[in-house]
Amino acid sequence: MEVLKKYPKLFQWLFLLIVFFALCFGIDVPETYKFIRGQAEFVKDPNQSAFVFLGKEVRYYAFDVFWRLPPLLGWLPIWINDSLFFLMNDWMPMEFWNEDTQEYKTRPLVLQITRNLTAFMTFLIELIREILLGGLETIVAFTSWDWIDANPWAELPGLPWTIVAAGSAILAYKLGGKGLAIYALLSMTYISIFGQWKPSMQTLSFILVAAPLSFIFGLGLGVAAFKSKRVEKALYPILLVMQTMPQYAVLVPALVLFGVGDHAAVIITMIVAVPPMILLTLLGLRAVPPEVIEAGRMSGCNNWQLMSKVLIPTARRDILIGVNQVIMVCFSMAVISAFIGAKGLGFNLLLALNQLNIGLALEAGLCISLIAILLDKMSLAWANKQVDYFGNLNFFQRNKNSLFFGVIVIVGILLAYVGSIYFKDGYNYLFEVPHNKGISTANFWNKGVDWIFDTFFVYIKAFNTWLIVDVLQPMRALYLRMPAIATLVLVVGAGYLIGGVRSALVVCGLTLFIALSPWWDRALVTTYMATFGVIVSCTIGFTVGTLCFQNKHSSKFMLNVCDIFQTFPSFVYLIPVMMLFGITDTSVLIAVIVYATIPATRYTIEGLRSVPAGLHDAATMSGVTKFQRLFKIEFPLAFPHMMLGLNQTIVFALFMVIIGAFIGTEDLGQYILKALSDKKGAGIGLTLGICVAFIGLIFDNLIRTWVGKRKKHLGID
Amino acid sequence: MSEPVIKCQSVYKIFGVNAERMLKEANGNVDAKTFQDNGCIVGVNNASFEVSKGEMLVVMGLSGSGKSTLLRCISRLTDATGGKIFIEGQDLLNLNNKELIDLRRNKMGMVFQSFALLPHKTVLENIAFPLQIKGIKTEDSINKAMDMVKLVGLDGRENYFPRELSGGQQQRVGIARSLAVEPDIWFLDEPFSALDPLIRKEMQDEFLRLQEKLQKTIMFITHDFDEALKLADRIAIMKDGIIEQLDTPANIVLNPATEYVRKFTEEVPREKVLLIKDVMDETTSSDIGDLKVSKDEIIENVAEKILTQEKTVAVTDGKNNIVGSINPIKIINTVFGGRKNNN
16 A cells, blocks of 8 residues: 555556456457458458448448447548549649640649649759750750750760769768768769669759758748747648658658659658758757847848848758758658659669569668768768858869869860770760679679578578567467457556646547558557567667667767668668568568667667766765666666657657568558559558558657656756 | 937836736736736836936846846837837837837847857858848948957957857957947847856956947846946846836945845945945035045045045045035945944
């Protein structure tokens, strides 16, 4: 009794668990229940029940409502789909002038808008692509094919790779100094020599279009949100959902609206990349000291001057960190949008993975990683670079980088010309190394994979079998054994205990949405995989983080490792695991674990680091041992931050589980992948994406509320 | 008597959603406690005063007393909830945005506690900023800014960035920036509070030197009573949004109006604050001695001379006319008498 009085919360939690388990054991599995066909399926079966809502028929297998709720939201995907279809094909037909046929043509408004948007994006991408790789589309767009035929000199080639490589090195030097320049030069040369030039430049041109556009929109919306509370309130829920929505899922509606190709990918990339930009802009503007704003006002700034001359320059660093985020999101989308036909490295990677050519996949993946690190380091260097005073430099000093670049262009063109004489018959290697003519190590890697399989097959197989049979299957069965009502009680109860009525209502709403959608069972599978991944990741991450923290150098080293790993697009993680474990659930889970361990480790180290030095000294002077200090001082204080790490770990794990559908899992991701190849998949894809986002948001809400309270209690920030 | 430069009539600033309605209902009788119970915080409570041309009014108060809020009402960085504020006869609260910007571009300058310099601009660019905002040609603004750099003694550092300067130097930039447009009215919001004591004293002296030269109309905010005594023509002491007393430093030290004010004055070394004219008798008595002291001397400087006299000492004005007298006993009484310990 004393214990209960001392820890009233503990008693409440115990009570919640007892109710939960009572419900679990009290409600039996219905005899007709079979996983996967558990709920609504879009097949006809006499055993199904059906209802009609808003003219849409929803068919499902009915169970006791305590066991599984009926999919009352089953009409939603169909409805979204039909509305989109209606918007695209029937809504507001209007007369539009057609340039090609020189006559008016009737087209629905939305279709016309999306087609124009598409054409604009295609134009931008082609423009940059043709600068880097050569081509005619842009010139043709301004003139005509006939004009090109008459003026063959206009058939300009792209830039030789030497110029692009040296140019990026100069830019890297300007932003980050010698080290970065050498890295830029080496990785560009590597890409060229290994024959990945063309796809790399395609990916790069994609980013060069998507990133600036996302930046502009993000900055604009961020400023609007800063100025108006109403805009901020309207944006907030969208930002929240977009943060936890798997990037995969947004591809599906884009497919319907904009079709297949780079342009659709750019537009959808913007949708994903704008939210972090908005958040960081807002954060940066909020962090501008009020006195600086007042100083601006007292200097007589009007609103525009205040924004452009005071607020944005002062928030420069945060905004540029936003640019860094935008670039990284664009890059990972450039890879993922290979699914909707974007060209470039991602496409090659996808192709290689589909053919199970691990060697090729590895090469493409390496290029992706090299470019990712380069872009990340360059944009970070830009953010951290402080403005310098140039007034007292002479013309040459001020413009040395541009002058040097001019020299490089001339030298590069000369080299390419020399090359064209030297390599008379074959390919001009000084201009561009063709895709299949570079050095390739694919065979070597493939042999390596074969060797691994031949040598370790027995062990890997044994491990695999053990994991699946003894750990994963039982865990999955346990998750599926939970009656819907029990899960609901557990989640809502936890919400109430952590954050009161408000939190309880929020998580209840989020859970109900999933429970009433036709994919509750699949959501449970997604959750089980994510849970498994998170548990292992956190164990590893917290341990590694704590160990590394014991030494200044090791913790710095570990943070750097985390930085680098985080820049890789999630898709790249599938390559090595497929190499080692083939196509099984184990592969997915290992990818999840590797990917999700990054935030767990990072936040552990950061949390432990954030313990004030004064407390350290105070503890040391009280004569604590290393362990006492760790457990009595550092862990309790770092714990809230570590919990934020847990939050990130969950989001990362969910992303990876969904992407793992590519290897083959039976969860929400599988359906998203299916929706990608389904003409009527838009509604399904979107709803599934929202379901995944909501799983993330449930944990997000609970953890954040808890952390907020805990931090307040401890008096941190 | 010419028009006061700054004139406040019953200025109120109340924070909270219902502030305006509550103020109306209170009918000029604002009680902080009742407002607080209704979710409103009273920042400034019925402030009325005038500042005339070339005068320096120092507003003194502890943190949360509403002194900075009062300043922000007068510079209209926040809008006052009630009352009227006149700047050179113009009704400040009725200005539209454009007129307000004009006023700030030409008439007002402000210095901030945390310096509030723009981190991406050099010293020179920071100082030229208000001029460029106004639309003055780059060359002219740079020339003008260079004059300001010299005025505050930062020559040679004009191309430094704020991050490369010490706190005192940064505040010099802040002062130069606020003076660049040659404003008539100069607001200083705890300008020296973030500085080390030694630098603070140096900056105060520098500030007095500048003011002697420029003769601006000044509102100076501080939480440091000694600083207020040192700089002010008049001091307003604020507590909980109310101006407790507004008077010359001497009168505040000699006749504190409330208990709260008296607590501040207790520890003040009066001989360092009071002038002869503050304590002299207007009448000239018969047994006056040969010694003459100027009425504008600080007591400390002449105390030794006076106290060694047995007779009453004559007090003269600037033209050496005798305007009054002072008895050594009076000096002793003012400096050492009337204190708590002696009671």
